[in-house]
Amino acid sequence: MPRPPGKTVVVSIFLLALFYxxxxxAPFVAPYDYTxxxxxxxxxxxxxVRINQPTRWGESLLYTHPLKLADPMTRRxxxxxxxxxxxxxxxxxxxxxxxxxxxxxxxxxxxxxxxxLFSRIVYGGRISLSIGIVGVLISFSxxxxxxxxxxxxxxxxxxxxxxxxxxxxxxxxxxxxxxLASIIPPNLAPGTTFLLIVVIMSFIxxxxxARIIRGMVASLREREYVAAARALGAPRWLVLARxxxxxxxxxxxxxATLSIPSFILGESALSVLGLGIQEPGASWGNLLAxxxxxxxxxxxxxxxxxxxxxxxxxISFNFLGDYLLERFNPRSVVR
Amino acid sequence: xxxxxxxxxxxxxxxxxxxxxxPPKARPQRLTTANISDPKTFNPITSIDQSSxxxxxxxxxxxxRTNPLTTEQEPFLAEKxxxxxxxxxxxxxxxxxxxxxxxxxxxxxxxxxxxxxxxxDRVANSLKHVLLVDGQRIKVDAIDDYTVRFTLPRPFxxxxxxxxxxxxxxxxLGASLKDGSFAQKxxxxxxxxxxxxxxxxxxxxxxxxxxxxxxxxxxxxxKDDAGKELPYLETKIQLIVPDQDTMYLKxxxxxxxxxxxxxxxxxxLRTKAEQLNINVQETGLDTGxxxxxxxxxxxxxxxxxxxxxxxxxxxxxxxxxxxxxxxxKQSMIVNCLNGYGKPAIAEVSPENKLYHNPNLTDYPYDLxxxxxxxDEAGYKDRNxxxxxxxxxxxxxxxxxxTNAGNQVREKMCSILKEDWTKLGIRVNYRPLxxxxxxxxxxxxxxxxxxxxxxxxxxxxxxxxxFLRSSGNLHFWQPSxxxxxxxxxAEIDQLLDQGSRELDPQKRRQFYWRIQEILHEELPVLLTVxxxxxxxxxxxxxxxxxxxxxxxxxxxxxxxx
Numbered sequence: 001m002p003r004p005p006g007k008t009v010v011v012s013i014f015l016l017a018l019f020y021x022x023x024x025x026a027p028f029v030a031p032y033d034y035t036x037x038x039x040x041x042x043x044x045x046x047x048x049v050r051i052n053q054p055t056r057w058g059e060s061l062l063y064t065h066p067l068k069l070a071d072p073m074t075r076r077x078x079x080x081x082x083x084x085x086x087x088x089x090x091x092x093x094x095x096x097x098x099x100x101x102x103x104x105x106x107x108x109x110x111x112x113x114x115x116x117l118f119s120r121i122v123y124g125g126r127i128s129l130s131i132g133i134v135g136v137l138i139s140f141s142x143x144x145x146x147x148x149x150x151x152x153x154x155x156x157x158x159x160x161x162x163x164x165x166x167x168x169x170x171x172x173x174x175x176x177x178x179x180l181a182s183i184i185p186p187n188l189a190p191g192t193t194f195l196l197i198v199v200i201m202s203f204i205x206x207x208x209x210a211r212i213i214r215g216m217v218a219s220l221r222e223r224e225y226v227a228a229a230r231a232l233g234a235p236r237w238l239v240l241a242r243x244x245x246x247x248x249x250x251x252x253x254x255x256a257t258l259s260i261p262s263f264i265l266g267e268s269a270l271s272v273l274g275l276g277i278q279e280p281g282a283s284w285g286n287l288l289a290x291x292x293x294x295x296x297x298x299x300x301x302x303x304x305x306x307x308x309x310x311x312x313x314x315i316s317f318n319f320l321g322d323y324l325l326e327r328f329n330p331r332s333v334v335r
Numbered sequence: 336x337x338x339x340x341x342x343x344x345x346x347x348x349x350x351x352x353x354x355x356x357x358p359p360k361a362r363p364q365r366l367t368t369a370n371i372s373d374p375k376t377f378n379p380i381t382s383i384d385q386s387s388x389x390x391x392x393x394x395x396x397x398x399x400r401t402n403p404l405t406t407e408q409e410p411f412l413a414e415k416x417x418x419x420x421x422x423x424x425x426x427x428x429x430x431x432x433x434x435x436x437x438x439x440x441x442x443x444x445x446x447x448x449x450x451x452x453x454x455x456d457r458v459a460n461s462l463k464h465v466l467l468v469d470g471q472r473i474k475v476d477a478i479d480d481y482t483v484r485f486t487l488p489r490p491f492x493x494x495x496x497x498x499x500x501x502x503x504x505x506x507x508l509g510a511s512l513k514d515g516s517f518a519q520k521x522x523x524x525x526x527x528x529x530x531x532x533x534x535x536x537x538x539x540x541x542x543x544x545x546x547x548x549x550x551x552x553x554x555x556x557x558k559d560d561a562g563k564e565l566p567y568l569e570t571k572i573q574l575i576v577p578d579q580d581t582m583y584l585k586x587x588x589x590x591x592x593x594x595x596x597x598x599x600x601x602x603x604l605r606t607k608a609e610q611l612n613i614n615v616q617e618t619g620l621d622t623g624x625x626x627x628x629x630x631x632x633x634x635x636x637x638x639x640x641x642x643x644x645x646x647x648x649x650x651x652x653x654x655x656x657x658x659x660x661x662x663x664k665q666s667m668i669v670n671c672l673n674g675y676g677k678p679a680i681a682e683v684s685p686e687n688k689l690y691h692n693p694n695l696t697d698y699p700y701d702l703x704x705x706x707x708x709x710d711e712a713g714y715k716d717r718n719x720x721x722x723x724x725x726x727x728x729x730x731x732x733x734x735x736x737t738n739a740g741n742q743v744r745e746k747m748c749s750i751l752k753e754d755w756t757k758l759g760i761r762v763n764y765r766p767l768x769x770x771x772x773x774x775x776x777x778x779x780x781x782x783x784x785x786x787x788x789x790x791x792x793x794x795x796x797x798x799x800x801f802l803r804s805s806g807n808l809h810f811w812q813p814s815x816x817x818x819x820x821x822x823x824a825e826i827d828q829l830l831d832q833g834s835r836e837l838d839p840q841k842r843r844q845f846y847w848r849i850q851e852i853l854h855e856e857l858p859v860l861l862t863v864x865x866x867x868x869x870x871x872x873x874x875x876x877x878x879x880x881x882x883x884x885x886x887x888x889x890x891x892x893x894x895x
Contacts, residue, residue, distance in 0.1 A: 037753050039666040072674035074602040113670050113749055182771060278765050279749045293742070294580040295599040 009323045012316035019313060023125035030119035031097035031105065035280040038104055038114035041067070043075045043300045046109040049087070060086030062096075066103040075299065109302035111290055115280075121306055124282035129313065131198055131267045131283075132260030139202035140209060140256050147213025148245050152221055152236070162214065168207040176204060177270060197276060201266050209255065213248050220247045250328035258321035261314040268310060284310045362874060362893045364569040369582045369591045373543055373575055377530055378521040379501045380452055380460045390547055393571065393888075394436075394532035395501025398427055398446065398483075403883035406688060406793045408495050412441065412502060412533065413483075422490035422837045429481040433556045435504050436531045443477035448505035450475040451512060458518050465497045465797050468834075490835045492842055496794030504531045535566040535889050547573040557889060567892035586870065587611065593871035593878075598673040598743075604870045612873050619882025620677060621864040622684045622791030625744070627662070627735075627751065627784060628859045629655070631819070632812040635780045644729040645783060649811075650820075653712035655857035659698035660705040661754045667863045671746040675866035681850045683795060684864060686882040689839060690795045692847040695854045705758055716759050723759040732761035733783035736775075739766035744786050747862060751786070776810055786862070793883065795846045796834050802849060803827055811858045822856050 005013075022029050038044075047064045054061060063084040067077040087105050089096050098105045107118040150161040180200045184193055220226060221244060229239045268285030270276035277283040287306035290296070296303055374390035376382050382391075398413040410416075413427040433441035453462050454472040466473060473494070474486040485494065507529070511517040521530060527538035535557070536549040549571040557565045574590070576582050579597060586594035587607070596604055596615070604615050629649035636643035648654045664678040677685075681692045709715075713726040722730045735752060737744040745766055752762045762784075767775070775782045789801065800806040804818040804827055818824035826849050833845035853859060869880040876894040879886040 035753065037750065039663070039670055039750070042670045069669075071602075072669045074606070075673070112746055182768060184765075279745060280752065280764075290742075293599070294583060295597075295603065299599075299603070 005323055008319050012319040015312055015316045016320070019125055019309070020129055022122055023129050026122045026126055028093065029095050030116075030122040031094050031107070032116045032119045034115065034119040034123040034282055036115060036119075038110065038116075040069060041104070041106070041110050041114035042069070042072070042112050043296075043303075044069075044077060044106050044110040044114065045300070046302055047104075047106045048079070049107075050084075052084075052086070060088055062087040062089070064098075064105050108305050109300065111287075111303060117287070117302060117305065120282040120287055121284065121309060124284045124287050124306065125309065127194060127277055127281070127283035128264055128267060128285065128310070131194070131201075132263040132317075134195075135198045135202045135205070135263040136256045136260055138199065139206040139259075140252055142202070142206040143209035144213055144245065144248065144252065146206070147210035148217045148240055148248070150210070151214035151217030152240050152244060154218065158214070158218075162211065165207045165211050168204065169211075171204065173204045174269070177201065177266070194277060194281075197267065197270065198263075201263060205259065205262075209252075209259075212251065212255075216248045216251060217244055220244050254321055254325040254328055257317055257324055261317050264310060264314060362895050364567060364893050365572065366568050366570075366593075366875065366891060366893070367572045367574065367591045368593055369574040369576045369585055371576060371578065371582065374523055374541075374547075376522055377525055377538075378518075380449075380458060380462065380503070381518055383461055389573070390541075391501075391530065391532070391538070393536035393549060394530055394534045394538060395503070396533050397499035397501055398429075399495065399499055401496075401499065401793060401883060403881040403886050404879075406883065408499070411499075412446075416495075418837075422492070423487045425485040425487070425494060426478070427483045427485070429483065430556060431481055433533050434554050435506075435533055436537050436552060436554075437504075437507075438554070439504070439506050441502070441533055442480045443483045444480075445502050445505045446483045447475050447477050448509060448512070449500065449502045452503065452508075452517060453500065455512065455517070457515050458512075462497075462500050464800055465493065465794070490837060492837050493794050493796035493834055496792075497797070502533065507531050536568075536571055544575055546575060549573075555889075559890065566889045592875060593869065596868050596870050598671075598675045598865060601675060601868050602673065604868075613870050614873055614878075615868055615870045616878075616880055618867045618869050618880040619686045620684055620866060622686045622882050623789050623864075624679055624682055624684065624791065624859075624861055625747075625786070625788035625863065626679075626682075626859040626861045627658075627786050628811050629784050630780065630782050630811060631858065632780045635782070644725055644727060645733055648714075648725060648731065648733075649783075651712065652856065653708055654714065655860070656698065657705040657708035657712070657714075657758070658755070659857055659860050660701050660708065661751075661758055662698075662860060662862060663700045663750055663754055664697075664863050665700065666750055667747050670750065671743045672863065672865045675868075676863045677866070679861040679864045680854070682853050682859065682861065683846065683850055684791045684882075687791065687793060687795075690793075690843050690846045692850040694847075695851065702754060702757055709758060714759075721759060722761050730761065731759065732763070734763040734765065735784045735786070736764070736772065736782060737766050737786040738769045738772050740768070741766075743865075744788075748786050777807070777813075780813075795849075796830065799830050799834075803830055820856075822852050826852055 044067055047067065050063050050065070052059065052061055052063050063086050065079045065081050066083050066085055067079055070076045070078045085098055085102050085105065087096055087098060091097055092100070096105075104116060106116050108121065109117050111117055111120070146161060150158040177200060184196055226239060226243050229243050234242075264284075267276050267283060268288060271283055271285030271289050277286050279286070284306040288304070288310065291303045291307070370386055370389055372384075372386045374382075374387040375384055376387050377391050379388070379391050379395050382388050396412050398411060399408040400411040401407070402409045412430055412433060414430050416425060416427040418425040427446075429441070429443060429446070435441055450473070452458055453460060453466060468488050468491045471488050476484050476486070478484050485498075487494065508517065508520060511520045523541065523543070527541055530538050533556070535552050535555045537552050538547065539550045540546075540548040551566055551569050555565055559565055574585065576585060582591075582594060583596065583600055585591045589611075601615065604611070604613065607613075608615055631646065631649050633642075633646060636646040668674060668676040668678070678697055680695045680697045683691045685691045685693070709723060714723045714731060716723045717728065718724070722732065724730050735748055737748050739745070748764050748766070752764045755762050772785075772787075776785065776787075789798070792798065801808045801810070803809060804812075804815040804823040807813050809815070812819055815823070818827055829845045829849050833842055836842040836845065867882065869878070871878050874894050876892045877887070877890040885891075
């Protein structure tokens, strides 16, 4: 009887669902275009949200005061409390926003070019959250197919494939990533660049996974039910697909969940080094890269918020992975 | 029992307080600075990076040195000099009181040796190209022990600004030049005491990735106005830190005595000036220039006999002018430089008082005007997809790059990209790491548009390699066999004339005209120059920073 999920797991699932939904409906959730530069508002702090007592129908419930850059050198802003800018909810196709010609409302402040950080985080989530899923799908499909072929066939096929896996595993992965990322031609669309980065990352990661699958398959094929299927004359592919590979799923699912974070972190690392998603495209990694400066950290702490999102996502995936591991494979958990 | 303990504690605390404060110790005559990377070599001739140059900067001295206040050359190891009427023979009279760190006398033989090294084919160095006159070497002869004559094939005005290279000891390195091992001499594994120069300091220790340590040269030749021996400082320490942030933190925590802050650090340091006991002083604008250049090299565009349309746009003055109106310099200053900077108009920095051309007017930021210019030149959006097409129907699309890791330039590129996108141009922006970038610019010419900078020098002819159409740093189309355009031919000619004219006032007309041509033809589109600062502890006396470096650094002293 599996243990019901604990509170942490429920919270993790809820957070992940929230993040993925936000990313999916990014144009609706984000109040502004994520590349829109409000150059008069560099490093603007988060705007204040104030509650209005509506006096007539249709009046906005929330409002903010406009900010003005009083000193570009210290980035000091002054709030003009005499003017109210209504924050409109469910307006113009956005969850909340201000009128097109009104001053902007910056929920999480802005970056150095005056771009709304909240909008950038919401759009950046599309990259950061999907890189893990896409990457895991690619690397695990390659890993499962090659690993099970090697494990099931044995002999020289197995030998050859495992030597290939060893070669790939022995590549210093981070430097290899750097080298590959630097040869991406500059004139590719951001979407293509993104896909290439995922493919590059998956290319390295499938190897270790293939090795484990191969081991599992090599042991599974000796089971009686597999022998029975073979004796009944089932073709090889059918035995493999129907009876052997499903046996590895408990491992794949947990392992996939646990390796999503490494893709997210890998993308962040590449972005921090300037090789991941390029400006003005946003990913949590490259948003965080702009916070790589003591001055910014001290004076504009809000630019660290993308880090919080990375942290929450990764820890949620880890909790979820742990839970799945326990559920699918209770014997492996030492208590 | 507990009470006894309490008393004991009280007594201890009071005792700690009542002990009379020690008399304040005199601050040691020690200056600590920081630099970002390790030196690559201690050989001042073959070094090409800033850290290597900084590591041995206090060890070696040239015949003359620049007075950064006047940007003129002043006597240094040479106490005076004269030249003949047509400027082809320069005679330098050396100081007689100069000794090498090992006690040997400094003589004309060392000067001749140093220039032999610079002109030697086996020694790759960056000084060579500024000293070659039409490809020929300058003849350097010792007349006697303390007189050196430079004989030139033709009048060559840049000479005096180009001979400040540190003089090397012949008695130590002479043999290595003969056997061809000079270029490998004085690597970073050399014991510091073997690095013999004439300068105010001697290196005593180098711990890689940690610090460089120097001690005062007790036999230094220079005296202060009162006849007291220089330098005043006993020790200098240069810490090696991993990055700018560490540099800043070390300064704020008092571990270093000075710091050249980045724009975003200036305001903070100014507000903390009292508390940190520092002065934050403006030193001047960037002496170099940061600009956007478009690749005009046919080698990049002609493929399979077909000419890529980008070559046509990038050599079209109307296109370039439209782009020039779409560079938001004011925002670059506010957003990228925290307000500390000025728009760059002329290629030579205003800090170069003599050669900066002040008569140019900027292309104001005006996207509507830029759009009108593009329309007029026939770049119109014919299929309403938001991207303009040239008259042949090719969509305006090109890539833009800069060196990755330089946050200011990356931000500037984001601003450029957004504005150019508004004009109806598809810009593919991707920063590249510096090595890849250099390779693209210098060897395979595989780039469209680039945001990059050059450092500035006082001698305008030192950028000849960049300005001359045959120069290998002429980077919109390097190493041309024949000037590709009439204006490039004119620049070549002006450079020749400028290097022959010895009167500075007449000479500068040629360089002013070059800046005018660059401003008109726009092979490079200048962006902004940042305001530089120096922050230093108030106990350091005689700090006089300028855009070109410290004035009379040997006078630095720790006061109190």
